Amino acid sequence: MNILAIETATPGCAMAVRTSEGVELELVLGDERHHTEALTPGIRDLLYKVKISAASIDRVVVDRGPGLYTGLRVGIATALGFSVASGAELVGVTSLEVLAHGAFNSGVRGTLVSVVDGRRGEVFIQIFSLDASVLALSDPKVALPREVALEWNQRGDVVTFTGDGAARYADEFAGVTHGLIFNQQVPSPLAALALGALRAPQVAIVPLYLREADAVANFTTRQPPS
């Protein structure tokens, strides 16, 4: 099975491919936030290097967030394009679990907090246990960096923070007594691919925004035009 993975949840634009012969290759482009311009040509170059055609992609694994809104739209739309054009299966993974698996694959063990930059002073976080495998200990949520750091200071446990949110708020997280930072700006597309290769295909990929998912506007302060 030829599998393509698309990673656009952070300012970096990344992709990976695994061919049915088992050849794996990834491409991680800079953190320019230019997913629209970078993703499709990147995929073309990647497929050219492993000598398979776009039409032969059997499955697309895509990061559905949480993360950069503009990036997620480009990534998911591109995955849907493959699905429509060639009938490729779709599998969604989350940025937070991909970060956890990326850290795990690099040898990080123990308690890990994936931290994705949510912009405007907030982060998206999820807690994992990295032992024999990767186990989620909480649901993804929106948080303030300072509160996360405070909470782990109070717990006093050894903990590793990773993700572009951990890097952006390194001042806060470096202050956690038993806290470490594992530098990982872009979730690994090869980790996303490996994760998505094992899952059942999905009919639809829904972006995970976390903020105000189904909320309606607070119109109570809005008066009708007079």
Place this chain on the structure above:
Amino acid sequence: MNWRRYCASAEDTQAAGQEFARVLRPGDVILLSGQLGNGKTTFAQGVAKGLGVRERVTSPTFTMVRQHECVNDLGISMLHHADVYRVESLVEVRELALGELVEDGAVALVEWGEIASSVFGRDVMNVDFVLEEDEGRTLVVSGALTLDRQEPLNQWASQ
């Protein structure tokens, strides 16, 4: 903590906006709140002037958002002027992606922004337009973004 500035007239409100531009930095999101006619667009026109926008700035009520190129020494090259009065749901506000667009050396002014404040997160500035009995307005500036702007805000409020 907040900063207040009284404006007796539309001219005053515009001047307050023009001087408020000196408080801004690239990446800022400013939510303007207050009832219709309280001066949000007038203030935005002043901010645009202060940022060196050449073209005419009108209410974006029907277009939702307008972009204006800026020429100034503040490092701000674009003003996104939005009005979310007519949105039906927060999804529409989210789709404007203003919080990400401002990262390219821009600032966003969002009229009626408080109805969608959850979309923008914590680091915003709020400007509330309060109508006074003498028909003047008091502009009240607050929000997490003010924390590292105290000096320019003190100066702004003392005018």
